[in-house]
Amino acid sequence: MTENKSNEIKIKTVNLSFYYNRLHVLKDISVEFPERSISAIVGPSGQGKSTFLMIFNRLWETIPDARMEGEAFIRLKNKWVNIYDRSISLPELRRSAGMVFQTPNPLPMSIFKNISFPLKLSGVIEKQAVDEKVEFALKQAFLWEEVKDRLSDDARSLSGGQQQRLCIARALTLDPEILLLDEPTSFLDAGSGQIIEDLLLSLKESCTILLISHYMDQIRRIADRVMELSGDTSNNS
Amino acid sequence: MKRECFAETGFLGAAVLSASLTALILIFMLFLGFPLFRGGCFFTLLTTPWNPDKGLFGIYPMLAGTLSIVFLSLCWAFPLSLGASALISVIAPTGFAKFCKKTVQMLTGIPTVIYGFVGVFLLVPFIREMFASGSGMSILSASLMLSMVISPTMILIFTDTFESIPASYSAAADALGASPVQKLLYVILPYSRQGIFAGLILSVGRAMGDTLIALMLAGNAVAVPGSILDSARTLTAHIALVIAADFDSIEFKTIFAAGLVLYVFTTSLILLVRIIGGMGMKNR
Ligand SMILES: Nc1ncnc2c1ncn2[C@@H]1O[C@H](COP(=O)(O)OP(=O)(O)OP(=O)(O)O)[C@@H](O)[C@H]1O
Numbered sequence: 265m266t267e268n269k270s271n272e273i274k275i276k277t278v279n280l281s282f283y284y285n286r287l288h289v290l291k292d293i294s295v296e297f298p299e300r301s302i303s304a305i306v307g308p309s310g311q312g313k314s315t316f317l318m319i320f321n322r323l324w325e326t327i328p329d330a331r332m333e334g335e336a337f338i339r340l341k342n343k344w345v346n347i348y349d350r351s352i353s354l355p356e357l358r359r360s361a362g363m364v365f366q367t368p369n370p371l372p373m374s375i376f377k378n379i380s381f382p383l384k385l386s387g388v389i390e391k392q393a394v395d396e397k398v399e400f401a402l403k404q405a406f407l408w409e410e411v412k413d414r415l416s417d418d419a420r421s422l423s424g425g426q427q428q429r430l431c432i433a434r435a436l437t438l439d440p441e442i443l444l445l446d447e448p449t450s451f452l453d454a455g456s457g458q459i460i461e462d463l464l465l466s467l468k469e470s471c472t473i474l475l476i477s478h479y480m481d482q483i484r485r486i487a488d489r490v491m492e493l494s495g496d497t498s499n500n501s
Numbered sequence: 502m503k504r505e506c507f508a509e510t511g512f513l514g515a516a517v518l519s520a521s522l523t524a525l526i527l528i529f530m531l532f533l534g535f536p537l538f539r540g541g542c543f544f545t546l547l548t549t550p551w552n553p554d555k556g557l558f559g560i561y562p563m564l565a566g567t568l569s570i571v572f573l574s575l576c577w578a579f580p581l582s583l584g585a586s587a588l589i590s591v592i593a594p595t596g597f598a599k600f601c602k603k604t605v606q607m608l609t610g611i612p613t614v615i616y617g618f619v620g621v622f623l624l625v626p627f628i629r630e631m632f633a634s635g636s637g638m639s640i641l642s643a644s645l646m647l648s649m650v651i652s653p654t655m656i657l658i659f660t661d662t663f664e665s666i667p668a669s670y671s672a673a674a675d676a677l678g679a680s681p682v683q684k685l686l687y688v689i690l691p692y693s694r695q696g697i698f699a700g701l702i703l704s705v706g707r708a709m710g711d712t713l714i715a716l717m718l719a720g721n722a723v724a725v726p727g728s729i730l731d732s733a734r735t736l737t738a739h740i741a742l743v744i745a746a747d748f749d750s751i752e753f754k755t756i757f758a759a760g761l762v763l764y765v766f767t768t769s770l771i772l773l774v775r776i777i778g779g780m781g782m783k784n785r
């Protein structure tokens with residue numbers, strides 16, 4: 265697959281560097297990601313792939329002694345936004361840029377409540393709308409058939425792969441413009457992995473996807489472009 | 502090897518000693534209070550008023566005094582502590598939160614008698630002026646000051662509970678765009694139910710066991726209080742006052758009844774905390 269050159273840029277970073285205390289993980293990164301595409305981020309373990317994704321929803325900010333230099337922008341509703349602008353609403357940013365973590369992290373509540381949680385946060389309370397959204401999101405993540413009869417069970421009773429799809433469904437409920445996926449198929453067998461890959465290809469129509477993956481064949485199948493984080497992470501002391 | 506053995510025996514000895522002390526205290530009180538049980542008047546004591554002139558030595562007024570002061574102090578301290586710990590562990594920016602926590606930790610170290618002092622010289626006159634009633638030594642004054650005494654510990658317990666929430670829950674809520682208050686309401690509080698309850702019960706035990714505040718601020722009148730502006734005497738204050746006065750009278754016997762009631766109350770509270778703690782382990 266080749267990159268569709270006509271797509272506009274959706275996400276970009278300018279001279280981005282990142283430090284955990286003295287550990288310099290991301291070094292002067294300036295990249296651009298086109299919209300409606302899947303961009304794979306690859307590199308050896310510990311190179312800062314997960315860290316890189318957290319730049320775009322500012323999730324690293326609660327980590328003590330973490331520090332960022334440079335700038336990061338995303339285009340939301342066709343307007344460029346500096347992610348680190350003081351005036352930006354953090355909840356709003358995070359609803360526009362959904363994230364799925366490396367290890368599935370269902371909240372300690374029922375399956376239904378997990379999926380409807382983002383709706384509750386953004387003030388959608390009309391029961392029918394919520395029900396429809398939950399069903400739609402679960403169907404999108406190919407989980408509906410497996411859980412439709414046990415929506416009130418604790419989400420933590422699901423298998424690892426089901427939890428992973430639950431987290432994907434949960435990230436999809438708010439129709440994010442950007443999806444940040446940290447090895448979303450690492451807990452899945454080949455069959456479910458295939459399902460998720462199909463899902464990502466269909467989501468590409470509406471979303472810009474950043475995908476961390478260790479599987480080269482997966483990247484070859486679905487990614488439009490590849491960004492490699494590699495090399496000399498050093499200890500600047 | 503030898504050192505390990507030595508330490509092991511030492512720890513075992515310390516554990517046995519403290520456990521047997523607890524049991525010994527109970528036996529001691531049962532022994533000294535035995536005349537009360539033999540006469541079958543232990544339970545009558547709990548329900549009758551105190552009127553030495555008529556030969557009535559019931560501790561019912563003190564029981565009522567203790568319960569009302571403890572209950573009221575929790576009414577002040579619980580919301581305050583919950584709010585303060587929410588501020589410290591969720592809402593306030595890191596620097597300010599650290600400062601608040603340090604302050605609270607410092608407060609736990611202030612001797613109770615200092616709080617009593619402050620109460621006598623600041624709170625009591627204020628209550629007296631404000632409500633224009635009596636001396637100002639009342640259930641209200643004592644419970645307000647007592648809530649100051651128990652709050653710091655309660656805040657630290659709640660803060661610990663809030664901060665023990667698994668990082669994955671916290672990250673999930675954050676990444677879905679929960680504001681700090683939403684995260685508190687929908688994720689942290691439900692998760693912390695048991696910790697909050699345990700902290701609450703431990704505070705009840707502390708409030709009940711506190712002697713000085715009630716002694717200095719509640720007025721120590723031996724009558725069943727009718728309103729929160731009335732003066733009252735707690736079980737602990739009663740024990741302190743009687744012990745200071747005489748050594749061999751029927752009055753003196755009643756302090757064993759008072760002691761036993763306190764002992765039973767606090768022990769059952771601790772047991773309750775244990776049971777809740779056990780349930781918490783299973784649920785997570
Ligand atoms: N909270 C943290 N505090 C300090 N150092 C951290 C923290 N999180 C990550 N690091 C360090 O930063 C570096 C990059 O971590 P990151 O998780 O981004 O790597 P990764 O590329 O996602 O690795 P993996 O492929 O194993 O998931 C690692 O060396 C890690 O030890």
Ligand SMILES: [Mg+2]
Nearest residue numbers: 313314366446
């Ligand atoms: Mg990672």
